[in-house]
Amino acid sequence: xxxxxxxxxxxxWWRQAVVYQIYPRSFADANGDxxxxxxxxISRVPYLKKLGINAVWLSPFYPSALADGGYDVDDYRNIDxxxxxxxxxxxxxxxxxxxxIRVIVDIVPNHSGSNHxxxxxxxxxxxxxxxxxxxxxxxxxxxxxxxxxxxxASHFGPSGWTRIIEPDGTPxxxxxxxxxxxxxxxxxxNQEVRDDFLKTMRFWSDRGVDGYRIDVAHALIKNLANGHxxxxxxxxxxxxxxxxxxxxxxxxxxxxxYKSWRKIFNEYDPPRMAVAEAWVWPHRRPPYASTEExxxxxxxxxxxxxxxxxxxxxxxxxxxxxxxxxxxxxxxVLSNHDIIRHATRLGLPNDLDVAKWYAKNRFDPHxxxxxxxxxxxxxxxxxxxxxxxxxxxxxxxxxxxxxxxxPAEQMQDPQFFRNPDVGLSxxxxxxxxxxARSGQSLGFGPGGSHLPQPAWYVDYSVExxxxxxxxxLEFYRRAxxxxxxxxxxxxxxxxxxxxxxxxxxxxxxxxWQSVTNFGSKPVKLPKGEVILLSQPLxxxxxGPNTTVWIK
Ligand code: GLC
Numbered sequence: 001x002x003x004x005x006x007x008x009x010x011x012x013w014w015r016q017a018v019v020y021q022i023y024p025r026s027f028a029d030a031n032g033d034x035x036x037x038x039x040x041x042i043s044r045v046p047y048l049k050k051l052g053i054n055a056v057w058l059s060p061f062y063p064s065a066l067a068d069g070g071y072d073v074d075d076y077r078n079i080d081x082x083x084x085x086x087x088x089x090x091x092x093x094x095x096x097x098x099x100x101i102r103v104i105v106d107i108v109p110n111h112s113g114s115n116h117x118x119x120x121x122x123x124x125x126x127x128x129x130x131x132x133x134x135x136x137x138x139x140x141x142x143x144x145x146x147x148x149x150x151x152x153a154s155h156f157g158p159s160g161w162t163r164i165i166e167p168d169g170t171p172x173x174x175x176x177x178x179x180x181x182x183x184x185x186x187x188x189x190n191q192e193v194r195d196d197f198l199k200t201m202r203f204w205s206d207r208g209v210d211g212y213r214i215d216v217a218h219a220l221i222k223n224l225a226n227g228h229x230x231x232x233x234x235x236x237x238x239x240x241x242x243x244x245x246x247x248x249x250x251x252x253x254x255x256x257x258y259k260s261w262r263k264i265f266n267e268y269d270p271p272r273m274a275v276a277e278a279w280v281w282p283h284r285r286p287p288y289a290s291t292e293e294x295x296x297x298x299x300x301x302x303x304x305x306x307x308x309x310x311x312x313x314x315x316x317x318x319x320x321x322x323x324x325x326x327x328x329x330x331x332x333v334l335s336n337h338d339i340i341r342h343a344t345r346l347g348l349p350n351d352l353d354v355a356k357w358y359a360k361n362r363f364d365p366h367x368x369x370x371x372x373x374x375x376x377x378x379x380x381x382x383x384x385x386x387x388x389x390x391x392x393x394x395x396x397x398x399x400x401x402x403x404x405x406x407p408a409e410q411m412q413d414p415q416f417f418r419n420p421d422v423g424l425s426x427x428x429x430x431x432x433x434x435x436a437r438s439g440q441s442l443g444f445g446p447g448g449s450h451l452p453q454p455a456w457y458v459d460y461s462v463e464x465x466x467x468x469x470x471x472x473l474e475f476y477r478r479a480x481x482x483x484x485x486x487x488x489x490x491x492x493x494x495x496x497x498x499x500x501x502x503x504x505x506x507x508x509x510x511x512w513q514s515v516t517n518f519g520s521k522p523v524k525l526p527k528g529e530v531i532l533l534s535q536p537l538x539x540x541x542x543g544p545n546t547t548v549w550i551k
Contacts, residue, residue, distance in 0.1 A: 029445025347372020
């Protein structure tokens with residue numbers, strides 16, 4: 001492995017990193033089977049290097065029936081043969097490390113896939129057996145056990161329980177799944193489950209993985225004591241208890257698990273990092289992100305801030321303060337594989353419930369694409385100037401919009417199929433990337449594309465943007481290369497804006513200033529040298545929907 005240098009000492013490289021999320025099945029396809037693969041990633045390492053990121057986070061690449069895009073893992077210590085082999089994985093890590101790019105992989109501990117050997121063993125084993133104890137099996141209610149054990153809906157709707165056929169061919173027990181029925185929840189009171197995940201962490205850490213993104217990190221422990229069974233119809237944060245006693249999420253006991261993982265992470269040099277996907281109340285986030293546990297936790301607050309200076313400012317203040325108070329660094333997220341791309345969200349009227357809007361308008365969506373992209377670039381630029389790690393999602397550097405009109409028969413997302421009336425799908429942000437202007441899958445690979453690429457993808461392809469001044473790709477490259485110079489003390493100083501509350505204006509210790517105009521009228525620029533603009537100036541002033549960096 002070649003020499004590489006990281007941001008600030010190798011131990012805390014992740015504190016102010018730019019992490020680029022790769023959704024492996026949709027990034028680059030080397031073998032032409034229509035599904036992205038590890039060799040595809042290897043072939044694009046020069047692209048990632050030129051983009052200027054510090055790390056990649058790979059969504060699951062494990063063997064999987066793909067009932068939930070790979071978040072239904074059938075073998076935690078292997079690679080889906082459609083994606084590659086363990087040798088390819090080693091080659092990929094070497095290729096990325098050689099360019100100074102760290103590697104974060106996704107760990108899915110709340111549930112396995114239903115083809116996992118343990119779940120298959122549980123199905124073949126009798127009620128009450130040790131094999132069933134690794135999952136959450138219960139008897140149904142009613143005379144013949146035909147009624148589900150509790151009123152629990154799944155995250156993807158409708159039921160959170162599925163009944164099995166016992167080995168003797170009769171309908172039998174039910175198992176709990178917070179997500180799709182192909183994702184049975186583990187019983188984390190079972191020691192074998194705990195030990196197996198420690199083994200998984202060691203397996204990937206030994207292979208040189210630098211960190212982990214922990215899927216639904218707040219869900220592992222449920223209130224199952226004394227025959228109790230959780231009931232839940234809504235997964236809205238507002239119904240979650242705030243004190244660690246909720247039946248399903250963010251229970252205090254979950255932290256023992258992450259403390260045991262931290263011991264493993266610290267056996268390595270440098271210690272492995274981890275980031276929690278924990279949709280919890282903001283005041284409950286710090287323990288996940290503490291140095292005794294995972295180290296970092298996603299802050300998804302910006303998703304709810306829309307294009308509103310006051311809300312963005314509050315989110316920034318709160319999260320920088322919480323991080324500072326707890327000795328960690330915060331994270332900034334605008335897009336990922338679960339949410340409508342921010343270039344599209346910000347092209348919709350502010351304060352719209354995007355999920356509801358999509359359900360209603362999916363056959364004829366109207367998005368102000370120009371406004372969406374302008375605001376997306378401006379907000380991304382502002383967040384890149386803040387202390388903390390920024391997580392980018394593949395394709396946002398091309399300015400990609402959500403593909404909102406995928407025909408129902410080509411959808412893959414279980415959220416769509418389990419909720420046909422609502423019609424909500426996450427497939428629109430998971431469409432294979434356009435690398436070229438032409439070709440069967442626009443350069444994604446020599447074959448087709450597992451989700452359809454819309455015609456307008458051509459104009460957002462890497463080929464269409466590479467080297468073109470004013471393209472979104474060149475803007476991201478410039479922003480990331482400048483940001484490398486901003487990785488200084490984790491401090492910021494908010495500048496009280498002198499005339500306009502629609503402006504977010506702050507300074508970093510090295511003297512850099514970032515100003516974003518959320519209003520509808522151009523505003524004056526502070527003094528100094530303009531080093532980056534998300535849109536050209538308007539009559540010498542900072543136009544609406546624009547961010548500027550000044551030195
Ligand atoms: C996380 C993932 C999402 C997945 C779910 C169940 O929220 O980001 O894609 O469907 O967990 O694993």
